[in-house]
Amino acid sequence: MHIKASYRMIIILLVSTFSSCQKKELVLNLVETACKDFKIHSPTFQWITDPSCGTTGTKGSIQVSFGFDGDNDCINQINIQPGFYKADNSEIPNIAFPATLQTTDPVVTLENQIITFTFAFEFATPADADALNHLYFKLSTQNELGNKSKNLELRINGACSTVNPSTYKVVKEVTVNTETAQITLKDDATEDGDIVSIYLNGKWVLENYVLTNAGETFTFPVNKGDNHLVLFAVNEGKVGPNTVSLSINGTDINISPDLLTGEALNIKRF
Structure with a gap:
């Protein structure tokens, strides 16, 4: 009688264990299915500590x-x-x-389908920190099973960021005979959160601008001679690549700048 009771207990335990494994497997399968092709998007950033621009520190945070x-x-x-x-x-x-950062880390918050984290870093020397011009981020997330999201790319300029001519290519030239150029910017494809920055004549004249299908018109001063209007992608929206439609004084141009290699228009003023 006692032996039968012991066997009965073993069977109950085995069934219980098997059911628990089945439940766990079901949960894992559901998580894996739900997280398939998981996408992250709409990046924003703010400098907390920028160690470039002649500071003496080596630590930075964003x-x-x-x-x-x-x-x-x-x-x-x-x-x-x-x-x-x-x-x-x-x-x-x-x-x-x-x-890597865990969502349970103190520097990470997750709320209303938005993740915010503080990214801290340190250069080897103050000279290296001072030389910082821009950062290129490639971000992804993953769940406890190791299933990764699609990558999200982001360009972040330092406070004293400049553009070296070797980092962009001129794709078209337009001519004007006025002291200013009217430039309309819009997303040339699906409106998906493409962000661009524009550099003209030694300074950033527009930073972290979100493109829309409706577009927006800006007026920029231009010097006599050549004026390189350089566009860089800050991200590539939900669907890459970054597609920009430009209209300069009635001339329409489509370009696809990268995060590290920009594309430029030469606005030649007579």
Whole structure:
């Protein structure tokens, strides 16, 4: 009698264990299905500490946010692949930074399908920090099963960022005979959050501008002779590449700038 009771207990335990495994497998399968082709999008950033521009420090930090479509369970880790660049796009080496962050880390918040985190880094020397011109981020997320999201790319300019002629190509020339040029910017494809920055005659005249299908018109001063209007992608929206439609004084031009290699128009004023 006692032996039969013991066997009965073993069978109950086995069934219970088997059911638990089945439930766990079902949950894991549901998570994997829900997180398939998981996308992150709409990045924004704000410098907290910019160590470039002649400061004597070596530490920097940036607050980065991005949105996602899906369940919070699809994210438990942020993967960060940054590049730190000088103005000529040569990379600055030997920088300490975290390659991953957990959503439970104190520097990470997750609310209303938006993740915000503080990215801290340190250069080897003050000279390296001073040479920082821009960063190139490649971000992704993953769940507890290791299923990764699509990559999100982001360009972040430093406070004293400039544009070296070797980092862009002139794709078209237009002529004007006025002291200003009217430029209309719009997204040339699906409106999906493409962001661009524009550099003209030694300064950024428009930064982190979100393109729309409706477009917007800006007026910029131009000097006599050549004026290189350089566009860089800040991100590539939900669907790459970044597609920009430009209209300069009635001339329509389509370009596709990159995050590290820009595309430019030469506005020649007579």
